[in-house]
Amino acid sequence: MGETGTWHDMSGLTLGPGETSVSVFDLDASSQGTYGLVNVNVNYPNHEVLICDKIELTSGEADTEPPSVPEGPGAEIMPGPQVRLTWNPSSDNVATAGYRIYSGDGTEIGTAPDAVYVIYDVTPGTYAYTVTAYDVPGNESAHSDPLTVTVGSGYVLLLANFGGDESGNRFGIAGWDTVIKDCYTDYRDIGPGGTTVTVGTNGSYDHQGVTGPARAFAPGDRIAVTWHNNSDETVTFVPKISFDDPDRRISGVTGTWHDMSGLTAGPGETGVSVSDFDTSSQGTYGLVNVNVNYPNHEMLICDKIELMIPGQGTDTEPPTVPQNLTAVEIPVVLGYQTGLSWDPSSDNTGADHYEIFRDGVNIADNVTETAYDDSDGLTSQTTYTYTVSACDAAGNCSGQSDPALVTTGGNTAPSLTLTEPDGTDDTAGDTYVITWNDDDPDDNAQISLYYDTDSAGADGTLIVSGLGEDADGTGDEYEWDTSALSPGDYYVYGVISDGVNDPATVYGTGPVTITETVPPPEIVNFTADPETITAGESSTLTWEVINAGTVSIDQGLGSVLLNGSRSISPQETTIYTLTAGGPEGVTLKQSISVFVTTNYPSADTEVKIRPDAIFIDEPEYVMIKVSIPYDAGGDIPSVCLKRVDAEGNLLACEGSLTDDGNADNGDEVAGDGVFTIRKLFSSSVGETIHLRILMTQDSQTAASDIFSLDVFAHLTDAEFDAILALQADAVRNYKELTDSLGKEAARDTVFAQIESDPIVLQAGMSEGGNGIWMLYRCGVLGALRLNVSDILEEEGSLSAPASKKSVRHRMSRKALRGQTDAEEIGNKKAVVLGAFNWQLNQNPLTLGDQSPEIKQFLEDSGCPGFETPIDYLLDGEVTVDVMKTLHHYGVISINTHGNTYYKGLWSLWREKWGWNSEESQVVLFTGQEPTSINFSAYERDLKKGRVAIGRIDETDKPYYAILPSFIRYYAEEGYPDSLVFAGACRSLYNTSMADAFFDKGAKVYLGYYEYTNAAIAKKCGMTFFEKFIADPEIKYADQALIYVQGAVSSVIQIRQRARLALPSSELENGGFETGDLCAWEGSGDSRVLSQFDYIAPVSGDFFGLVSTGLGFSTTSGSVAQKFCLPLNARNLEFYWNFSSEEFLEWCGDIYQDYFRVHIITDSGIYPVFQKNIDDLCGSVRPALLKFDKSSDSCISSAGNDCIVWTTDWKFESADLSEIVAGADQDIPVTIQFSAGDVGDSIFDSAILLDDIRITTGD
Structure with a gap:
């Protein structure tokens, strides 16, 4: 339109997303002339797609020289499959503009601006490719050397991977990039991200898919859809799929919908449903549409849809149908239970698992055994039909088995x-x-x-x-x-x-x-106050009696008035009996004990209370345990729980602690010397409930120290939000004020603001001023770490003042080797925690986090080395819950931020939280950020002063931090002679944190006396672990530390209760004489006991136990240990005792609990010993033990004789020659002792172990 002129073609151009390039026009004799305008037309339909940047005029001789020939062509086969071509860039006298890619027959298949080109959706076959380079004038080089590529059969094509929003969508087949979805379906960034119903819950509305150019789908092709369960419940559903219906299944276009494989997904789980094309569904289609077919609202997330093309290496063959399915009713105390069993299925790659169907509904989809017990929702006098399907790892599932029917029993009239x-x-x-x-x-x-x-x-x-x-x-x-x-x-x-x-x-x-009666005498009250005294103290007896003619008290007090009181001072526990005489010779007596106490030895009588706090108006069961060894042949101690006031005066009796295996009272194992009570506590007000344990045996009474149960009000959302807001404001103000006031004045200003804030009860500064702490009115501790002194940016590091250095840190190696208080690390488990790995790796001056190198030193530690893989957690993975598990490890490396806080905290709060010192507390930060979602999980720890909420100015984020009392509380079994490397500033400014670890069994604690920068810290940590683990000249941790202090920095310090060497390569603690599973890895019900009712250790004071699930445990137990088996090993020797409720009534039946011993090497698993019920039925006798089904209230019925039978202690010696045969060096092995159930989990078995050892010979 408009004026008519002459238009010339410029050079063509291909541009990728976001790319910039040049098109040219060369003037020649036909186009030369004198002009007053240059006008360019893009000649391409677009809207804000192609941007014209600039127009330039160049003069001179025309460029006729082509670029150099591309060299070094290469190809990579990628999933899809795709072929990714690469080559070396070409050179040109001016500039290379791009590359052209040709197939083997010379056909151009595409262009590329750089030296890489991807060919998508390649079918199996062999292909040849060449590449040329061209410049701006269009000069093209010769072809490169041809490149031959072979693409194999069998591959996976991505149809659509739905993102958390539309921009996150990814596609894998050219042209298949248009999403179809319901108007009620939208994107959600949940789990892996994807689409789900976001309006309503109608399962038939939720559909999503992708369209593209029609392509053939052949028999054997498979569509796989990945789903994520975002709910807190288990969901079973059967999705549907269509290849010709682009909208809702129940409306709009009418197409064909096919059932996909059913899927059961637990909370937070991800699973895959599939649909296989066969001769009836094959065809050419241009869409794939998936319907969840389940009512949900943001519950089931559709992650991705994939096309699996079969070929060599692709498994499409299902397992065989399970045969000989049987179903029987299993007698249980409450409800109904059925037991299923069947023959294993075969498969070309092996059956992976089985799916169970009841009345046509999938009730279990990942059963790995050929047996299954069902008790969920069964009712009486009902017939149920079961079938089983076998599936392999590729997702191929067989048809369902022949059905098996079982009918549950009815309800009998009482x-x-x-x-x-x-x-x-x-x-x-x-x-x-x-x-x-x-x-x-x-x-x-x-x-x-x-x-x-x-x-x-x-x-x-x-x-x-x-x-x-x-x-x-x-x-x-x-x-x-x-x-x-x-x-x-x-x-x-x-x-x-x-x-x-x-x-x-x-x-x-x-x-x-x-008949009409004369009122008998009545003792209104008869009390002693206090009820418990120490020798030399006094108690007062007080009484009131009515309807009595005579009243007397024994123990020399004689006749007394109806009402009165008398002071007494017994020297030992004494029972006082009041006798009231009435008409017709009727007498009434009441007794009271005055306990004269001695304290328990503290090592045996630590009282454990879990939880140690409850919340107002929320009744909660509390478990209280105390270990009191006793002679099973004598009187069992009487142990009771007393509520007392803060001074120990009796207020009320709360109940008795028992060692009778009564799970209702919290006791797991009868006769193990652990007395337990499970007590329901509640309170309508905030208070501290004071408690005490009293034990009486053989007329002697002892009392525990007073311990407490706190009653708290919940931390509200408003209080939590206010804490985070105050700390965020404080750090922001500190940074803003630093430029104008300087760091110290900025800190002081912020401190004054915090101290005057109405939510703060008390505030203070860390020694040296690099931190501010606060106690909030809601009873929660806070902490800010501020880099006021700039020490964290310095290249050097502080050294400990001379007054703080210990002479032993400068002892000669000769002197160190002469010490005798040496021990070994108690087990071979190690954990490395890098709570701020992300931050350290952002700053090149810090040299990065030391955690990866420490992990590597531990993994390379030699035979047998530490258990691998090393437990290795970084950043947000270093949570409060992870810190609760540190007592499982022999080596603990904590690399984090730290500081000291709370010096000057009011004594009322220090006493309330059990802090035994007025010095500041060493605090270690986790990598976990406090949120409105997770803070309720740590309310008790926050309110008990074990966890604080802190903020670090360098990261400007909040984090949970732990205090020494946290370590003491959560070390349930104690630390296994552990080495603790606390790689945090001020982790050894004082011994508050070190003492907490020592009190619970750790032997060595390393840390920094003052602040240190990350670069110095990394050198210290790496050098210490390298020397301690890899240097053959260094045996003990303190020797390695001396080297670090001399070579790197003396700011790193050590405290130790014993000199520690690396774990022994030999089998350790075979007699369990440490009193715990030190050196062993326990799983399921595994424990160490000093007694098992009347059964004592073979030798020493302790023995081990593994069971099929005593007490609260329902998981069969095992103990295992990794060590080096010497070349001259001859026999494995051990003592064992097999005690079971399955003897004798289940001999010859399917119920066969077992005891097995295996040795595991890199070359295989060697069974060295095995016994089951039938093996031992002829060699057992009745025991006095009481398990779950043999308690005092047991009724002999349904085949249960209510008796535990035992083999007594037996000795076993197993030949190890087959394992060491042919070896030329010591062999890393793992020995495992395990108990297990076969056929049921109702009747329990326990295997005792003692004196496990390896014998050697020439």
Whole structure:
């Protein structure tokens, strides 16, 4: 349109996303002339796509020289499959503009601006490619040497990977890049990111997919869809897929929808459903659309859709159908349970797992054994149909097996017989005891008692209701208060009902005759205050008695008045008995004990209370344990829990601690010397509940120290948000004020602002001024780390003042080798924590985090070395929960930020939190950020002063930080003679943190006396571990530390309770004489005991135990240890005791608990010993032990004889010659002792172990 002129073609141009390039036009004889304008037309339909940058005129001779020929062509086969071509860039006299790519027949297939080109969606075959280079005028080089590429068969093509938003979508097939989805379906950045229903919950609306140019889908091709379960419940669903319906399955275009494979995903789990093309579904399609077919709202996230093309190496063959499926009902105490078993399926690559279906519904989709027990939702007198399908690792699943049917039992009517009144001497004054026998196989009946003036009609008056049916069948009784009834005859009857069958009404035999009575004597109260004294102290007896003619107290006090008090001073625990005499010779007695205490030895009587805090108006069970070894042949100690005031005066009795295996009271194993109580506590106010344990045995009484249970108000969201806001504002203000005031004045200004803030109760500064701490009014500690002194940027590092240095750190190597207090690290597990790896690696001056190098030194530590892989956690993985597990490790490397805080904290709070010193507390930061979601998980630790909320000015982020009391509280089993490397500033400014580790069993603690920069810290850590682990001249940790102090910096210090060497290469702690699993790795129910009722160790003081799940544990146990088996090893010797509830009633049955011993090497697993129930049925005897199904309340029924049978201690010697044969050096091995269930998990077995050793010979 407009004026008509002449237009010339410029050179063509191909541009990739975001690229810039040049098109040219050369004037020649036909186009030369005199012009007053240059006008350029893009000649391409676009809207803000192609930007014209500039127009330039160049003069001179024309460029006719082509670029050099591309050299060094190469190819890489990538998933898709794709072929990625590369070559060396070409040179040109002016500039190379781009490259052209040709197929083997000379056809141009594309251009590239740089020396790389990707060919997408390549089908299997062999291809040849060449490349040329061209410049701006269009001069093209000769072809490169041809490159031949072979693409194999069998590959995976990405159809669509949905992102957290639309910009995150990725596609893998050319042209297949248009997303289709429902208007109710949208993107969510949840889990891996993807699409889900975001409006409503209709499962038929949620569809998503991708369209593109039509392509052929052949039999054997597979569509795989990855789903993520974002909910907190397990979801089972069967998605649907269509290749011709672009919208909702139930409306719009009508297409064909196919069922995909079903999927069961637990909370937070990700799984894959598949659809295989066959002859009925093959065809040419231009879309793939997937419907979740499950009602949800942001619950099931569709992550990606992939096309799997079969070929060589692709497994599409399903396993065989499972055969011989059987289903039986398994007797259980409550509810119903069925047991399934079947023959293993075969597969070309091996069956990976089985899926279980009940009445056509998938109830389990990852069963790895050929047996399964089902108890979820079963009801009585119902027939269930089960089938099983086998699946391999490639996701191919067989058809379902032949069905197996099983019918659950019904509910049996209960029965009741009144045994008193029985028609003989049934008279009563103020009370009468009614007795009866009852029976209900289902144990769910309740009993009500009534009285009437006649013996018929069942229309009497209720005495009591809701009495539980007596499970042991030996009868029960109830004391009936008849004091308000007029004299006369009354008939008693009972009603028993289970809520299913008709209630049964039963009368007693004859009436109960109530007579008028004279009031008996009554002891209103008889107390001692205090109830517990030490020798030489006094207690006061106080009493009040009514309706008595005489009153006396024994122990030499004699006759006393009806009311009175008397001071007493017994020298040993004494029982005082008050006797009140009434009319007609009636007497009443009441006794009280005054305990004269001695303290328990602290090593054996540490009281454990978990949790040690509860919340207002939230009743919660609290578990309290204390270890009290005793002679099983004598009297069992009487152990009770007392509520006392802060001075120890008795307020109330809370119950008894037992060692009887009663799980309801919290005790797991009968007779192990650990006494336990599980007590429900509650309070409507914030308070501290003071408690004490009293133990009485053989007339001797002892008392524990007073311990406490705190009652807190919850930390509110508003309080938590205010804490984070104050700390963020403080760091921001400090940084802003530093430029104008300087760092110290800025800190002082911020400190004054914090101190005056209404949410702060107390505030203070760290020694030296590089930190501010605060105690908030809600009872939570806070901490700011500020780099006021600039030490963290200096290239050097502080050295400890001379007054702080210990002479032993400068001892000669000769002197060190002469010391005798040397030990070895107690186990071969190590953990390396790098809480601020991200920060250290951002700053090149810090040389990065030392954690990776320390991990590598530990992994390369030789035979047998530390257990690998080393537990290695960085940044946000270093959580409060991870710090709770440190006692599992022999070597602990913590690389983090640290400081000292809380010097000057009010004594009231120090005493409340059990801090035993007025010095500041060493604080170590985790890598975990406090959030509104996670803070409730750590409320108790925050309120108990074990965890603080801190902020670091360099990172300007909040983090949780732990205090020494945290280490003491969470070291459940103690540290296994551990070495602790605390790579944090001021981690050894004082010994508050070191002492916490030492008190719980650690032996060496290394840290920094003052602040140090990251570069110095890295050199110290790397040098120490390199010398300690790799230098053959250095045996002990303190020797390595002396080298570090001399070569790097003396700011690093050591404290030690013993000299530590690396773990021994030999089998250690085979007699468990450390009193714990030191050197062993325990799994499931594994523990160390000093006694097992009457069973004592073979030698020494302790023995080990693995079981199929005693007490609360339901997981079979094992213990394992890694060590070096010497070349001259001859035998493995050990003592064992197999005790089980399965003897003798399950001999010859499918229930076969076992005991196995294996030695595991790099070349395989060697079974060295195995026994199961049938192997031992002829060599066991009844034991006095009590397990879950053999307690005092056990009833012999359903095949259970209520007896634990035992082999007693047996000696075993296993030949090791096969393992060491042919070896030329010591062999790294792992020895494992394990217990296991076969056929059921109801009846328990326990295997005791002692004196495990390796014998050697020439």
